[in-house]
Amino acid sequence: MIPWKGRENTMGIILASLAGILIIGPMGQLFVKGILYGVRNHEVFIELFSERIISLLVRSIALSVMVGVSTLLLSFWCGLAIWNYRKISVIQAFYSLLLMSLIPPYIHAQSWIFFMDRISDWLISLGFIGFNFNGFAASWLVLVMSYLPFGLCFVLVALFSINQELMDTARINTGNYGLISKIIFPQCSQLLVTGFIVIFVLSLVDYTIPSLFGVRVYPLHIYARFSVDSSQGLAFIDSIPLLVIASMGLILIFMGIRSSEIDISSWGQVRRSDGRELPDSLWSKSIMILCLVILVFQLFVPVINLIMEVDTIGPVLLSLGEISRTLLTSILAAIMGVVLGFGLSGLLNRYHTLAWLVWPVLMFVFIMPSPLVGIALLSFWEGSFIGLENSIVMIAMAGVVRFLPIITLLLYLQEKALNRDIMDAGKLFAESYRSYLLKIKLPMMTGGLVGGAGIMFALTAGELGATLMIAPPGKGTLTMKIYNYLHYGASGTVAALCLSLLGIIMIPGCLITWNSIRKNWIRKSKSIKSYEE
Amino acid sequence: MKSRTCLVVILVVVIVIFSVSCSSDKEQVIIYTSVDQVFSEPVLKSFQEETGIEVLAVYDVEASKSTGLANRLKAEKDKPRADVYWSGEFIQTMMLKNEEVLARYISDNAGDIPLSCKDSDGFWTGFGGRARVLLVNSGLIDKQDYPKTLMDLLDSKYPGDKIGLAYPLFGTTSNHVAALYASWGRDATLSYFEQLNEKGVMVVDGNSVVRDMVADGRLWMGLTDTDDALSAIKKGDPVELVFLDQEVGGLGTFVIPNTVALIDGGPNGENGRLLIDYLISKETEKRLYDAGWFDLSLRDADLLNSDLIKGLVDMTVNYEDVFNQLEISASDMREVFLH
Numbered sequence: 001m002i003p004w005k006g007r008e009n010t011m012g013i014i015l016a017s018l019a020g021i022l023i024i025g026p027m028g029q030l031f032v033k034g035i036l037y038g039v040r041n042h043e044v045f046i047e048l049f050s051e052r053i054i055s056l057l058v059r060s061i062a063l064s065v066m067v068g069v070s071t072l073l074l075s076f077w078c079g080l081a082i083w084n085y086r087k088i089s090v091i092q093a094f095y096s097l098l099l100m101s102l103i104p105p106y107i108h109a110q111s112w113i114f115f116m117d118r119i120s121d122w123l124i125s126l127g128f129i130g131f132n133f134n135g136f137a138a139s140w141l142v143l144v145m146s147y148l149p150f151g152l153c154f155v156l157v158a159l160f161s162i163n164q165e166l167m168d169t170a171r172i173n174t175g176n177y178g179l180i181s182k183i184i185f186p187q188c189s190q191l192l193v194t195g196f197i198v199i200f201v202l203s204l205v206d207y208t209i210p211s212l213f214g215v216r217v218y219p220l221h222i223y224a225r226f227s228v229d230s231s232q233g234l235a236f237i238d239s240i241p242l243l244v245i246a247s248m249g250l251i252l253i254f255m256g257i258r259s260s261e262i263d264i265s266s267w268g269q270v271r272r273s274d275g276r277e278l279p280d281s282l283w284s285k286s287i288m289i290l291c292l293v294i295l296v297f298q299l300f301v302p303v304i305n306l307i308m309e310v311d312t313i314g315p316v317l318l319s320l321g322e323i324s325r326t327l328l329t330s331i332l333a334a335i336m337g338v339v340l341g342f343g344l345s346g347l348l349n350r351y352h353t354l355a356w357l358v359w360p361v362l363m364f365v366f367i368m369p370s371p372l373v374g375i376a377l378l379s380f381w382e383g384s385f386i387g388l389e390n391s392i393v394m395i396a397m398a399g400v401v402r403f404l405p406i407i408t409l410l411l412y413l414q415e416k417a418l419n420r421d422i423m424d425a426g427k428l429f430a431e432s433y434r435s436y437l438l439k440i441k442l443p444m445m446t447g448g449l450v451g452g453a454g455i456m457f458a459l460t461a462g463e464l465g466a467t468l469m470i471a472p473p474g475k476g477t478l479t480m481k482i483y484n485y486l487h488y489g490a491s492g493t494v495a496a497l498c499l500s501l502l503g504i505i506m507i508p509g510c511l512i513t514w515n516s517i518r519k520n521w522i523r524k525s526k527s528i529k530s531y532e533e
Numbered sequence: 534m535k536s537r538t539c540l541v542v543i544l545v546v547v548i549v550i551f552s553v554s555c556s557s558d559k560e561q562v563i564i565y566t567s568v569d570q571v572f573s574e575p576v577l578k579s580f581q582e583e584t585g586i587e588v589l590a591v592y593d594v595e596a597s598k599s600t601g602l603a604n605r606l607k608a609e610k611d612k613p614r615a616d617v618y619w620s621g622e623f624i625q626t627m628m629l630k631n632e633e634v635l636a637r638y639i640s641d642n643a644g645d646i647p648l649s650c651k652d653s654d655g656f657w658t659g660f661g662g663r664a665r666v667l668l669v670n671s672g673l674i675d676k677q678d679y680p681k682t683l684m685d686l687l688d689s690k691y692p693g694d695k696i697g698l699a700y701p702l703f704g705t706t707s708n709h710v711a712a713l714y715a716s717w718g719r720d721a722t723l724s725y726f727e728q729l730n731e732k733g734v735m736v737v738d739g740n741s742v743v744r745d746m747v748a749d750g751r752l753w754m755g756l757t758d759t760d761d762a763l764s765a766i767k768k769g770d771p772v773e774l775v776f777l778d779q780e781v782g783g784l785g786t787f788v789i790p791n792t793v794a795l796i797d798g799g800p801n802g803e804n805g806r807l808l809i810d811y812l813i814s815k816e817t818e819k820r821l822y823d824a825g826w827f828d829l830s831l832r833d834a835d836l837l838n839s840d841l842i843k844g845l846v847d848m849t850v851n852y853e854d855v856f857n858q859l860e861i862s863a864s865d866m867r868e869v870f871l872h
Contacts, residue, residue, distance in 0.1 A: 056871060117749065132751055134735075211700065212738045221871050224702035224863070230604050230628070371601070375608045382612050389614075469605050473563040473614060474589030484570040484592050 011433070012350070015343020016358075022340070023401055026376035027365050030236055037233025044237050053221070057241055060204055060218040063136065067143040068200040072192055074144065075151030078295045080184075081288035083159040103302050103505070104462035104479070105146040105209050107498050111302035112142050114309075138213040145298045146209070147199045152295075153451070154195025157413075158188035180284070194413070197249040198406070205242060205367045218242065222369055235372050242367045250363050253409075303502065309495030316500050319481060326478040327504055329392050330461040333399035337456035338449050340400065341407035348408075349415050362405035373402055374469025394470040395477060399460030406459075407452040414448035458505045478504070559587045562804035565602040566619040567593035568791065569760075572826035573619065579820075580811050586804050591615070606634050606796065616805030619793045619812060623659060624708050626792040627856045630656045636797035640810045649851070650790050650831045659790030659852075660813045661827035664845065665709045666786065667775040668747045668762045669754040680754070682778045683713075686729065693733030697743045697755030700736055701726065701866045705758055705789055707859070710866055712787045714858035715850050723865050730869050748772055758789070759828035767825065776845060785848040790831055 038045060047053065116133035124130040162184060170183045207219035222238045316323070348355050365373070377398060382389045388397075426440030442449070464479050471477060482497045566573050570592040577588040593601040603625040606618060610632065618635070620626050629635050630652065639655045650659035669679055673695075680686055686696055699706040713722040730736075735752060737743055743755035744762065748770035762774045778784035793812050795805050811817060821827045829845065 052868065052871065134751075212742070214736055214738075216736075216871050220700075220702075221867065224700070224867050224871065226604075229860075230607060371604065375604060378605065378608050382609065468593070468601055469608070471591065472589075473565075473591045474587075476592065480592065481570065 009347075009350070012343050012347040015340055016347045019340040019344050019404065022397060023365055023404065024361065026373070026380035026401070027361070027368070029380055030232055030368070030372065030376045031364070033233040034236025035233075037231065038237050041234075044234060048237075048241060053218070053241070056216065056218040056221055057245075059216065061245065063139060063143075063210065063215065063217065064200045064204040066140055067147065067203040068196045070140070070144050071147050071151040071199050072155070072196050074291055074294060075148060075155040075195070076188075076192065077287050077291035078148075079152055079155030079159050080180075080284075081292050082156065084288070103146070103299075103502060105142065105206070106483075107302050107306070107502070108146050109142050109209055109212050110494075110498075111305040112138075112145065114305050115301050134213050136213075136215055139210045139215045142209050142213070143203050143206070145301075147202060148295065148298050150199055150202070151195055154191050154198070155188070158191035158195075159184070162187045191413075194253045194409075197253050198409070201246045201249055201363075201367065204245065205369075219369065226369065226372070232372060232375060235369060239368060239372075243364055246363050246367050247360060250359055303499075306495040306499050306502070309491050310499065311492035311496075313496055315485075315493040315496045319478060319497060319500070322476055322478040322481050323500055323504065325392055325395070325475055326461050326501070327507075329395040329399070329477065330457045330504065332393065332396035333403075333460035334453040334457040336396060336400045337404055337407045338411075338453045341404060341411045341452055342445070342449065344404075344408045345411035345415050348412055362408060365401060366405040370402060370463070370465025371469055374398055374466035377401065377466065378470050389470070390472050392472065392475050394472070395467050395475075396460065398466035398470055399456065399463050402463060402466055403456055403459045407456055410452050410455070411445070411448050414445055418444050457507075461501060461505050560585065560801075560804060561587045561589055562617065562801045562808050563589045563591075563615045563799070564617040564619060564808060565591045565593070565606060565615045567602055567625070568619055568621045568826065572821060572824050575824070576812070576817055576820060580808060584807065584811075586807065588808070603629060607632050610634050613796050613798045614800065615796045616799035616801045617793065617808050617812075618796060619791065621663070621791055622705055622708055622789050623657070623792045623852055624711070624856055624859055626657045626794055627652075627852070629794065630654075634797060636795045636799075636802070638795040638806055638809060640806070640813055642810050642814050645832050646813070647831060657792045657794040658809070658813055659792050659831060661791045661818050661821055662788045662829045662831055663705070663791075663826075664759045664776065664786045664788050664828060664847070665705065665756060666759050666762050667754055667777055668744060668757050668765065669773050669775055670747050670750055670752070670771060671773045672771040673750060673753045676773075679773075679775050680777065681775075681780065682783065683725070685777075686734075687725070687732065691753065693729075694735055695753040696729075696732075697735040697737055697746055697752040698729075699739050699743055699757070701870060702863060705740065706756070707863055707866070708789060708855065709756070709787050711858040711862045712848060712850050712855045714862045715854040716784060716848060719858075719861065719865070722862070723869070726866065726869050736870055744772075760826055763825055763828060778848075779846050783846065785846040787850070788829065788831075788845075788847045791827070 113133055116131075116138075120130035120133070166183060166187075167179070170179055174182065205219055207217055207223060210217045211220050218241065222235055225238060226235045344358065348358060368376075377394065378389065381394065381397075388394055422444070423440065426436055430436035430440060461477075462479055464483060467477055468480060471480065478497060478501050482494055482501065485493045485497065564577065573592065574590070577590055580586070581588045591602060591605075602618070603620075606613070606615060606629055609615070613634070618626065618629065626635075635656045637655045639651075640658060643651060643658045643660075646658060646660060651657070667680060678690070680688070680691065685691075701707055701710045710722065710726070713725070717725070735746070735755075737746065737755075740757040740761045743752070743757045744765050746752040747755045747757075748765045748768075754775075759774070762772070765772050766774065776786045778786060793809050795802070795809060799805055815832070818827060818830060818832070822830070
């Protein structure tokens, strides 16, 4: 019997309660409005089954499935290449890559339109037929590029969790194809499915990219109605189909997680050999290289396009207020998100029955249109005695409310995968909960906590819909300013501001990379010193 | 040691954030505006410099697709934070009046603005105007082939995928549709847009996207607003602006006024009135005209208007009628274009 077990539960309950107030308060209000609206207007439920709505849903689902599958396939081969040829510590490498690649979708959209138009012009100049970068294909490409970092995250977690002894044994008797099809893919399948569902849900609820390319999807219908009716209750009813689909995906995730065997004991270890996992064969090398090239394009097309468009840094100097506010709110959101996500994930891992209550609530928040989340927050917190509605803390809260489900899922998966023997031993021998937390649990979860903080930081920095609703007057963010100038067509100004936003988003990635390089340098110095001695 | 460092960092961040959030003791006025920040910000800064009243602004973005500041004002109705609402169109303002978000205020500077451009009960004032126009790529289509009326867009000589318009579900495009409902009637307008949709017109994300696609030749022509059209002309893009339905007895061009209104119960009502007086003054109107936001004056047809605008035949339509058609027209357009 662990004497301080009650303290662990208390901490989890406190953090979960804070998360609950943050989310359930505003969203609960919205939920009630939705129910009341539905009770008064039964016909809106019947409309959900109309041919028009179903055709929009089918198109949304089709696009999301294509995006999910393509992203995971691309991520799988990219991840395989990184895993196969790595020389440095795993966690630092892939988190750096992840955070340096989290570019907001609207920046991708602008950049790829520009890039594809240049390709089209070049083809025309060579006497070929040009093309219009528009429609389903354009939406698909931009969404894949936007969500590639998420896919890569799940793939790398899966690959680095593969049982090494199994790999070493199998390599003796089987070739490349056998390794991938009989060992690697089956071992990774659960996390790959999880990654697919996360990306599927993210693209399912997005209308901004498809509408930019003229693809009519279901979330656009929700927005179109809300813009005229302004009814939160009706918007909630309209969101029900998305909630049902996303919930089905969530059930699949958890069925998969229950039966998954994820081993992270090899994380952080530098390989004893030269690091090659797969035998070198032409076809696997070719595919991996091709996918890596696409990954490089994913990062450099937006960055180079923006650099080419910049004509002055004046707009950046005039936007120091927006830049500092974006930085501060993103940092606060990262701290809040990770702390609350840690508490929630711990509680969910200890009390499985809670999952049936908590995950649908988190998913409900996640699929809600972002302006609705903002309005729900505003309605709930206005007139609060703390006066929060006039502070930039509200902007951080909008980010936390919107993206806490992702962070909670990430930390939940990570905690589930922790070495239970070490955890149990730690609980037994730690003299206090504080000691267990600081010496055992937090160090073991460092990767997830750092990654989760970075993801929350990046997503909050690029958040627009909810922020627009709750940003205090005179305290707008950089993303709000970018969108304003984007509409006007000031491409040079937009490019300069986008590059500064990218710079902000890349801060966590650069810090992690610097830390990784520093640690490796220290390790090498120590090993050289001990060799000399 | 590490945990203590983390704790110190967290505390510093929280203290900085809360100190940044503290309010100022200066005289203030808070404005929510859907007018592009690039146009509205300089005007608000000038007001601040001239009066010493600090202006705190919240700018809307086109990506919010009219779900933005008007909804925020409704959500804040019981405890308003804004003093003034300045919109680039009039329908959202009329919705706010219906929701009892606005306060009655008739500025002395509004005396020479026509009655048809002001709320009859004094809840909002129209000033300056933008028109709905056709932007044409002059390099891809000969001048004699330019469409002259909206109905010409249905002509088979113009391929559907070379004509663009913003989603007629939001913004000024939805206002334009509602105006057509008020002028042509529901059946005729619905039939028109159904034919446009069957023709395969390119429906895009906003007026600025229409402008960009016409300018770079992906479209031959597109329906947009004068401020977007003139910004492309100013940049030197190979485009020309066409006012449709200018023939004698024709429909005329739909003109969309800016509107400004006082928020009921706002924290700085007196400063709000001063700001409204400033915004609808002739000097500000001229300034916004020179900047390219306004393209015509509602006060006097010849006061500001360039040769481009002089003699413009505008659509004779009552703004109240347009507003009353919004819900049904938006519902019909969802049926037509979201399928």
